[in-house]
Amino acid sequence: MLDSFHLQVLERSMDTAMLRQRTIANNIANVDTPQFKSKHVVFEELLQQELAGTSGQPKLEAYRTNERHIPFTGTGTLPMPQIVSNADNMMQHNGNDVDLEFEMNELAKNQIWYNGLTQLTAGYFQKLRSVIEGGGR
Template sequence: MLQQIMNSPTMDYMQRGLAAANLRQEVISNNIANVNTPKFKRSDVIFESLLAKELGLDDDKKKLKMVRTHDRHLPMAPPDSRAAARIQLDDSTTMRVDDNNVDIDAEMASLAKNQIYYNAMAKKIGGYIQGVKTVITSK
């Protein structure tokens, strides 16, 4: 039972969001570390748009979700692929004469935004686990 609770879709989405924030932190730190490296091209992490696509939230069309209403119904097929954070190289822009495209102000703002996102995800996971703990220990 506990295995099912901890492997719930909600927990899965939150864990992947936290992993994406962690990867984004590493990528932003790498961008900042290479702000003065000639010909360096910044990278970014894409995850939220991939997750929205997985959940069917990226379309203007509303999709009907399949629901299993009886135990004898055939099980639903899992989604084709799970969204995972990916690193994407931004080689389309140039900030300076040496072909470096890292904007330190934009990177610092992204760093702050990502830190807020990471903290929110960690707090949400902690709250979810605390809720599960309360349900298990309450009489």
């Protein structure tokens, strides 16, 4: 149960949120650095591609609790988050492309996302604890 797919997705998502936090903080710290090019973290799109597969067939295998459930075909691995440059940002007069308002907005969204992930993870372990203890006798 500790090696479940859902827990792996939560773990990778939390790792991605931490990487995104560091990347956004780096962008903000370099808001006045000449020629600095801002970056962002790509993960959710990669996960969606992995789930959908290139041929439209799912690549990740789902856990089935009943043999009557429809199985997902094929196997796959969770993608790793990637740091990429922001290609569409407008340049400032010094060649820097950091938009401070956008970065602060992304920082707030990422914090909310991370808090949600921690709550989901805590809920997962609370359910596991309930099962181990016999359903709250």
